[in-house]
Amino acid sequence: MEDHFSSVRFLLISALIVMVGVIIASMVGMGIQEESKGMAKPTLLFLWLFTSTGKLFSFVQFIGFFGPLIGIFLGFDSINRERVSRTLSKLLSQPIYRDSVINAKFLASVAIIAIVLVAIVLIISGLGIRLIGVIPGAEEVWRLAIYIITSILYISFWLGISILFSVIFRSTATSALASLAIWIFFSFFLSLGAGFLANAIVPAGQAAVDPTLAIKKFEIQRIISHCSPITLYSEATSTILDPTRNTTNPLAFVLMGPLEKLSASRFQNPLPLLQSLIIIVPYLISIVAITFLCFGVCYLVFMRQEIRTV
Amino acid sequence: MERQIVIEAEGLTKRYGHQIAVNSLNVQIYEGEVFGFLGPNGAGKTTTLLMFLGLTEPTSGRVRVIGFDPTRDPFHVKEKVGYLPENVGFYDDMDARQNLQYIARLNRIPDKISAGRIDESLKVVGLLEEVSKKVGTYSKGMRQRLGIAEVLIKEPKLIFLDEPTIGLDPDGTNRMLDLIHSLSREKNITIFLSSHLLDQVQRICDRVGIMIKGDLVAMGPIQELAKKKLGVDKEHYTLEEIYMKYFKEA
Numbered sequence: 001m002e003d004h005f006s007s008v009r010f011l012l013i014s015a016l017i018v019m020v021g022v023i024i025a026s027m028v029g030m031g032i033q034e035e036s037k038g039m040a041k042p043t044l045l046f047l048w049l050f051t052s053t054g055k056l057f058s059f060v061q062f063i064g065f066f067g068p069l070i071g072i073f074l075g076f077d078s079i080n081r082e083r084v085s086r087t088l089s090k091l092l093s094q095p096i097y098r099d100s101v102i103n104a105k106f107l108a109s110v111a112i113i114a115i116v117l118v119a120i121v122l123i124i125s126g127l128g129i130r131l132i133g134v135i136p137g138a139e140e141v142w143r144l145a146i147y148i149i150t151s152i153l154y155i156s157f158w159l160g161i162s163i164l165f166s167v168i169f170r171s172t173a174t175s176a177l178a179s180l181a182i183w184i185f186f187s188f189f190l191s192l193g194a195g196f197l198a199n200a201i202v203p204a205g206q207a208a209v210d211p212t213l214a215i216k217k218f219e220i221q222r223i224i225s226h227c228s229p230i231t232l233y234s235e236a237t238s239t240i241l242d243p244t245r246n247t248t249n250p251l252a253f254v255l256m257g258p259l260e261k262l263s264a265s266r267f268q269n270p271l272p273l274l275q276s277l278i279i280i281v282p283y284l285i286s287i288v289a290i291t292f293l294c295f296g297v298c299y300l301v302f303m304r305q306e307i308r309t310v
Numbered sequence: 311m312e313r314q315i316v317i318e319a320e321g322l323t324k325r326y327g328h329q330i331a332v333n334s335l336n337v338q339i340y341e342g343e344v345f346g347f348l349g350p351n352g353a354g355k356t357t358t359l360l361m362f363l364g365l366t367e368p369t370s371g372r373v374r375v376i377g378f379d380p381t382r383d384p385f386h387v388k389e390k391v392g393y394l395p396e397n398v399g400f401y402d403d404m405d406a407r408q409n410l411q412y413i414a415r416l417n418r419i420p421d422k423i424s425a426g427r428i429d430e431s432l433k434v435v436g437l438l439e440e441v442s443k444k445v446g447t448y449s450k451g452m453r454q455r456l457g458i459a460e461v462l463i464k465e466p467k468l469i470f471l472d473e474p475t476i477g478l479d480p481d482g483t484n485r486m487l488d489l490i491h492s493l494s495r496e497k498n499i500t501i502f503l504s505s506h507l508l509d510q511v512q513r514i515c516d517r518v519g520i521m522i523k524g525d526l527v528a529m530g531p532i533q534e535l536a537k538k539k540l541g542v543d544k545e546h547y548t549l550e551e552i553y554m555k556y557f558k559e560a
Contacts, residue, residue, distance in 0.1 A: 086399030090460075093363055093393040094416040095385050307365050 013070055014116050018123065020066075024059050025124040028052050029131030036132070046136040047143060049128040050121075051241045059124060060241060063117075063151055064234045065187065070116070071158030072179040074109040077172040078163050079302065084172065089307055102302045105163060106156075106295060113155045117148055139273050146240050146277070153287050154233040158183070160294030167302045186228040194224035229290055236283035243270035313340040316468050316500045317362060322371035324357050331357045333524040334371065339502060341467075344494045346515035347504040348553060354524045355504040356396070359470050362502075363393055376467055389417070392461030392469040396476065398453065402446030406437060406456055409445055410463055417464045424463065431462035435489060451482030458489060468500040469493070475510055487514050512549040520553060522560040528552075 032048055050059045057065075079102070082088040092098060121144060129135060136144070161182055165175035202217035225231045271279075317339040324332040332354040339345050349355050360366040362375050364384030373379065378386045400409050407428055414424035432438045435455040440448070448456065454474060461469055474490065475483045491514045493499045505511050511518060512532060519529040528535055536547040539555050 082399075085402070086395065086397055087401065089365065089395045090393070090398055090413075091416070092365055093388055093391075093395075094413060095388040095418070095464075096416055097385070307360070 009073060010112065013073055014119075017066075017070070017116060017120050020062055021059060021120040021124050022127065024056070024062065025049060025127040026131065027056070028058070029128050032132050045132065046125075046128065046134050046140045047241050047243075049124055049132070050144075050147070051238065060147075060237050061234070064154075064230060064237065067151060067155045067233075068158040068183045068187075068230070070113065071109075071155040071160075072162040072176070072183065074112060075105075075159040075162035076166055076176040076179050078105045078109070079166040080170055080172050080175060081166075083170060092307055098303060099299065102163070102167075102299055106159065106298075109159050109163075110152065110156050113159070114148075114152050117151055117155075121148055142273055143240050143243075143276070147237055150233065150236055150240070150280075150284060150287065153284075153291050154229065157229055157287065157291040157294055160291060160298055164294060164298040164301065167298055167305065186230050190228045191225055191231075194221045197221075197224055229287065232283050232286050236280040236287065239280050239283075240276055243273075243276055313342075315339070316341050316376055317502065318374045319362075320372045322358070322361060322373055323369050324354070324361060324366065325369045330524050332361070332368075335521075335526055337519060337526065337529065339500060341500055342494065342498045343516045344490065344501045344503065344514055346511035346518040347502060347521065348506060348508065348511060348518055348549075349504075349521035350506060350557070353521045355521060356472055358521070359393070359472055359502075359504060362470065363387065363391065389464065390467045392464060392466035394454075394457045394461050394469070394471050394474060396472040398457040398460075400445040400448075400453065400456065403444060405444055406432065406441045406448075406459075409456070410460055413460050414463050419463070427463055427465070428459075431459040434462065434493075435459045436485070449482075451478050451485070454478060454482070454486060455489070458486075458493075462493075466499060468502065471501065471503045473505055474503065475505070475507060483510065490514055508549040508553055518549070520556050522557060525560070527556050527560055 028049055032045065032052065036045070052058055053061065079088070082091060091101060125136065125144075158179070162175065162179040165178045166172070169175040169178065198217045198221035201220055202213050206213050208214070315338055317337065319335050319337045322332060322335040322337075323330070335358060347355055347358070357366060361368045362373060362380060364380030364387055367381055373381070375387050376390055380387045401412070404412070410428045410431070411421070411424060414421075414428065419427070429438065432441055435458050437452060437455055437459060440452065445453070445456065458474075471490070475486050478486060487510055490501055490503065494501050494514075503511065503515065515532070517529070517531050518535070520527050528539075530538075532549055532552070535552050539552050540547050
């Protein structure tokens with residue numbers, strides 16, 4: 001229904017993403033080329049293109065941080081722009097169901113997100129193949145596919161948030177700011193807040209003496225930061241794209257004694273795809289759940305809203 | 311000759327919290343007539359229109375529009391009923407034809423059929439020469455006429471017009487009124503017009519209803535109301551005199 005393709009906004013977003021993607025790919029690609037010179041190439045080198053940070057940040061980090069902005073840009077004025085330009089009441093007086101309006105708004109944007117993401121992953125892969133000369137195997141392709149699907153869901157969650165605000169608020173500026181506020185809260189304040197809160201529950205002095213308290217404190221901090229979709233997403237995607245990570249729990253490394261470390265070092269081989277998948281399943285389910293929840297609320301609010309022209 | 315009833319409302323009521331927007335409205339509109347729905351701002355005219363279209367749920371009461379219940383069956387009502395909201399909006403970055411085509415598609419009219427209808431309805435409203443201009447550049451009068459063209463695309467039986475002439479210059483107003491009149495006479499479309507511009511309503515409406523603070527205080531042909539309120543002997547009357555009399559009583 002919506003003509004996203006012809007809009008200036010869509011061009012800007014895709015230009016930005018493509019630019020950053022290409023820069024990251026070429027920098028990381030050349031870095032890998034340098035490092036792996038004269039060495040046997042390690043397994044799953046291809047995925048490094050997406051996960052290794054190079055000089056700035058990795059592609060995965062970039063999407064984790066700026067992905068929400070894409071969702072917000074696509075959705076923040078979807079309903080209230082129609083209200084402001086007085087086309088909404090006209091639209092709803094046509095023989096269409098009211099839910100098809102909101103469904104179309106959501107699905108059109110999800111389609112755009114999917115197209116942009118697939119395109120950029122393909123661009124990076126293409127550049128990467130040229131630069132490092134490694135062809136991705138079946139497993140790498142699968143891992144990338146799962147990564148793309150997770151990213152689409154993640155960005156759709158932010159899309160849902162921004163559409164929800166565009167239903168609630170009459171002014172497009174307010175809905176944009178409200179969505180940005182949520183994004184800033186989750187990306188900056190929640191991780192800080194998690195530290196403070198954990199500190200308040202278990203004071204640092206006690207934790208330094210008693211190791212069980214230290215663990216407890218760490219767990220609290222972890223639970224709080226997992227309320228953030230950004231944390232969920234970044235842990236899920238870095239696990240699926242980096243097979244050498246065999247747990248998402250950082251405590252596993254902190255708490256190891258020397259013997260445990262020794263035994264762990266014997267299992268430094270990459271995890272099979274299925275095992276990586278099992279680790280991230282709870283994360284994926286949470287992301288799907290919050291995305292659907294968000295859209296569900298949006299749908300309900302829109303269906304029950306009074307449509308007044310004034 | 312028995313005329314067909316197009317809109318029938320019985321005890322139609324809408325409350326917003328404690329405030330009564332429309333109080334137990336009873337009304338019957340017949341096929342082919344131009345009905346003027348009058349009342350001061352905030353009298354509940356737009357709310358009534360929205361209830362007739364199924365865009366707002368009535369608190370109580372019964373309505374049937376072209377034989378369907380708009381609350382239960384809005385789809386069928388919207389298929390055959392056109393609605394021109396007050397200060398209608400368009401997609402300003404599209405031209406007139408694209409705007410109309412979009413509406414035609416929402417009405418599931420195949421492109422082959424809609425192309426002819428678009429040209430025809432643009433001709434009726436006199437916008438055929440301006441068709442390739444972006445709607446953002448249109449004057450207020452042109453936008454309002456484009457709104458009528460848009461409503462005509464679905465070949466409606468009944469059209470709701472909410473303040474169609476408000477903010478138009480005298481020439482634009484005249485063209486609009488002539489257009490409404492000809493739609494009713496030539497195409498036998500029932501027109502339900504809400505307005506508070508009384509001299510205009512007097513020019514084109516067969517019957518009027520006067521709504522004040524949610525109550526329908528009078529309904530009937532203008533002549534009849536004049537007899538009732540101003541006395542039979544008076545030959546020259548205006549709708550304004552009748553209206554003011556009702557307004558002061560209320």
